[in-house]
Amino acid sequence: MQVVVLGNGITGVTAAIGLRALRPDWRITIVSGESTYHYSRPALMYVFMGHMRYQETKPYPDRFWSEQGLELVRAWVDRIDPEAKVLECRDGSKIPYDRLLIATGAKSNKFGWPGQDLMGVQGLYNLMDLRLLAANAERARRAVLVGGGLIGVELAEMLKTRGIDVTFLVRESSYWNNILPPEESAMVTELLREEGLDLRLETELDEILDDGSGRCRGVRTKGGEEIPCEIVGLTAGVSPNLSALRGSGIPCGRGVLVDWGLKTQVEDVWAAGDCAEIQTEGEGRNLIQQVWYTGKAQGEVAARALAGEEVRYTPRTWFNSAKFFDLEYQVYGFVPPKKGEENHHFWIDADGKKSLRIVEKEGQVLGIQVMGMRLRHLVCERWLKEERSLEYVLSHLYEADFDPEFFSRSLIGEVTA
Numbered sequence: 475m476q477v478v479v480l481g482n483g484i485t486g487v488t489a490a491i492g493l494r495a496l497r498p499d500w501r502i503t504i505v506s507g508e509s510t511y512h513y514s515r516p517a518l519m520y521v522f523m524g525h526m527r528y529q530e531t532k533p534y535p536d537r538f539w540s541e542q543g544l545e546l547v548r549a550w551v552d553r554i555d556p557e558a559k560v561l562e563c564r565d566g567s568k569i570p571y572d573r574l575l576i577a578t579g580a581k582s583n584k585f586g587w588p589g590q591d592l593m594g595v596q597g598l599y600n601l602m603d604l605r606l607l608a609a610n611a612e613r614a615r616r617a618v619l620v621g622g623g624l625i626g627v628e629l630a631e632m633l634k635t636r637g638i639d640v641t642f643l644v645r646e647s648s649y650w651n652n653i654l655p656p657e658e659s660a661m662v663t664e665l666l667r668e669e670g671l672d673l674r675l676e677t678e679l680d681e682i683l684d685d686g687s688g689r690c691r692g693v694r695t696k697g698g699e700e701i702p703c704e705i706v707g708l709t710a711g712v713s714p715n716l717s718a719l720r721g722s723g724i725p726c727g728r729g730v731l732v733d734w735g736l737k738t739q740v741e742d743v744w745a746a747g748d749c750a751e752i753q754t755e756g757e758g759r760n761l762i763q764q765v766w767y768t769g770k771a772q773g774e775v776a777a778r779a780l781a782g783e784e785v786r787y788t789p790r791t792w793f794n795s796a797k798f799f800d801l802e803y804q805v806y807g808f809v810p811p812k813k814g815e816e817n818h819h820f821w822i823d824a825d826g827k828k829s830l831r832i833v834e835k836e837g838q839v840l841g842i843q844v845m846g847m848r849l850r851h852l853v854c855e856r857w858l859k860e861e862r863s864l865e866y867v868l869s870h871l872y873e874a875d876f877d878p879e880f881f882s883r884s885l886i887g888e889v890t891a
């Protein structure tokens with residue numbers, strides 16, 4: 475049996491390693507155009523800032539893959555031919571498969587802005603973007619970032635370390651307020667200004683301006699203002715990377731359409747991770763999950779599916795974490811940006827730098843969100859799974875306090891005092 479995994483991100487490698495454990499004798503090949511070896515994508519920013527070397531972003535030593543009998547092929551796949559069961563590569567080579575997992579991840583959104591393909595305009599997703607950014611930063615004094623998500627803040631922090639002034643165009647009236655409730659959104663908005671970013675709220679990009687040689691010289695906003703810059707960072711979210719699927723006949727919506735078993739509508743082809751769109755069939759909106767741990771979780775399920783088991787992907791309690799410069803952020807479960815029928819209990823410390831929000835309905839805690847500190851993942855997940863009450867969570871909050879010795883003052887103590 476020849477299994478091919480297209481993509482060596484967290485999803486693809488988790489599937490390949492899991493499948494190897496289940497099927498020691500099968501031939502397993504991992505194909506990726508970006509790099510020969512798997513590396514940690516969230517660590518990209520630390521490489522740019524000099525906190526880590528690229529070598530250190532690889533969770534496995536290079537010899538691991540041959541030791542596991544996992545064949546690595548570095549190639550861009552231009553087309554999948556499910557009839558012939560073959561991947562057609564840009565270099566003219568062909569890779570046959572009996573079973574295929576598509577784990578091609580995502581790509582930075584571009585919304586057809588005039589000038590979006592000029593030199594100096596880029597997203598931040600992969601190693602090619604990182605190299606491009608290093609080159610673009612050499613000649614830049616000012617950058618404009620378009621779109622206020624997590625990657626935008628990362629890019630801003632990276633550029634600041636090179637002494638580049640950053641203007642941030644955010645469509646919303648407060649930073650990331652389509653995800654964060656007003657109080658947390660205000661905390662981040664204030665922090666970004668304290669960090670010296672020129673944050674322009676309710677401001678949209680109209681056009682990226684050409685300097686006459688095909689390189690950007692600035693942007694024009696919808697309000698008609700021109701802002702000069704040498705770099706434009708496109709950080710208005712990501713969407714599934716479907717470039718290899720064009721003309722393949724494998725049905726796609728926003729992502730590669732799969733059922734709860736991660737199977738596509740084409741025989742012997744599965745998809746998982748950032749590129750997959752799970753059809754929920756009457757159970758709500760289709761599901762596209764684009765964070766690290768969901769890629770890993772889907773990769774584990776995909777391994778068993780490729781091995782021939784009947785499987786069903788069951789999403790774990792929602793979790794996300796990030797850092798806005800030095801401000802930690804974590805969310806567990808259901809924490810909507812706008813209050814609905816549920817009750818929100820919110821604490822913030824006197825300096826406005828640490829906060830805790832607990833969302834509860836009819837006595838049951840539905841979600842927990844912290845800023846400026848970290849909670850223990852497994853503890854929070856357990857509380858939500860056990861459908862604990864607000865009183866229970868508050869009286870056991872100390873169990874979730876994460877390495878309090880690293881914080882000058884733990885808010886947990888304050889809340890439970």
Ligand SMILES: Cc1cc2nc3c(=O)[nH]c(=O)nc-3n(C[C@H](O)[C@H](O)[C@H](O)COP(=O)(O)OP(=O)(O)OC[C@H]3O[C@@H](n4cnc5c(N)ncnc54)[C@H](O)[C@@H]3O)c2cc1C
Binds near residue numbers: 515517552766
């Ligand atoms: C800058 C950045 C920071 C992030 N930080 C966090 C974080 O802190 N926490 C978190 O939870 N998530 C974070 N994420 C999201 C997380 O990295 C992704 O959810 C995760 O990497 C998805 O894994 P994946 O394996 O599905 O896809 P990917 O990691 O995108 O891997 C897909 C692979 O497939 C390859 N590929 C695609 N098309 C082809 C083709 N046609 N031919 C050959 N190869 C192809 C790509 O080159 C790539 O190597 C971050 C993402 C970015 C971009």
